Amino acid sequence: MKLVEKIKKNRLLSVVIVVYLLLFITIPDKAIVAISNSIYYVLEMIMIMPVIFILTSLTEAWVPKEVIINSFGEKSGFKGNVFAFLLGSFSAGPIYAAFPVCKMLMEKGASIANIAIVLSAWAVIKVPMLANEAKFLGTRFMAIRWVLTTISIIIMAYLISKFVNKEDIPEVEGRIKEGISINKDYCIGCGMCAKICPNVFYMEDKKAKARSEALTGLVADKINEAIQACPAKAIS
Structure with a gap:
């Protein structure tokens, strides 16, 4: 019974383990490559996440709740959208590093819409990525892609805020x-x-x-x- 309960609580991990077992049985060569890639990303997370947790804890302790509410809360309006967009755009690190940051912001009063903007901008509109995009694909391509992506992020954040409530989290x-x-x-x-x-x-x-x-x-x-x-x- 305890094993069943643990599997239910960790469904995603259980599915991943089953998939790896099936790969080892059917395509062992691909399974070895998959395990190697997984180990690489796990080691990367081990190096990055402690720093993110420390920075998040310091921000949570030093930044007053009312500052987060005024900057990212439900009533922050367009200003909050801009701050969320800038936070996501100028942040460093892979997208999974954004989740503890966004959790801290939400606990201190950030709105669902602004959390969606931070995550989306962090994933696809980081400034260093834009510089490389302009270098390899051209400034015009980068600018048009940036404008269309920004519009999409705002629309998506608005829709998410309408369909998802904080109590659903x-x-x-x-x-x-x-x-x-x-x-x-x-x-x-x-x-x-x-x-x-x-x-x-x-x-x-x-x-x-x-x-x-x-x-x-x-x-x-x-x-x-x-x-x-x-x-x-x-x-x-």
């Missing part, structure tokens, strides 16, 4: 199930959360408080609504 959903945290330093005492979900939130000394409740069903939906409505983004 497993990490966010998991935190809601574990419990509610209210940052007293960020709370401005507006009482919005208590109005939306009075079963869980209440006001005390002009600050929001949370009761210990089973965070399921309709209550969980109301909690998500309160989290999104909080102007100070003090609830997590």
Whole structure:
């Protein structure tokens, strides 16, 4: 039973292992090449990811939450789109290095649309890549491709923000199930959360408080609504 549970929790890894086993049985030469390439990328990740985690941790500790909200949050508007685009364009490293950065930004209040822009720009519009593209394919090709790609990124980010909510993301959903945290330093005492979900939130000394409740069903939906409505983004 424990083995089955581990397989369910690591479905992608299980599929990869099965594929490698099938390759070794049917095409051993290709399997050896595949293993060699995988080892190369794993070693690359081992060298890059510790640096990314350190930088992400330092940013999370030193950059105030309100700065992230103002720069990348739901109400940052076009300014937030530009900042997200620039962050993705001037970042270094492979695309998988962007995921811990984007996770940190989202936890501190960045919007879904701006996260999509960061990831997309990081993947296809990095400045060093543009320089090489202009060198080998020509400036005109690079410029037209850049304009069309940028338009596509903005459209895609808008669509993703319409179809994906933060509560749909497993990490966010998991935190809601574990419990509610209210940052007293960020709370401005507006009482919005208590109005939306009075079963869980209440006001005390002009600050929001949370009761210990089973965070399921309709209550969980109301909690998500309160989290999104909080102007100070003090609830997590």
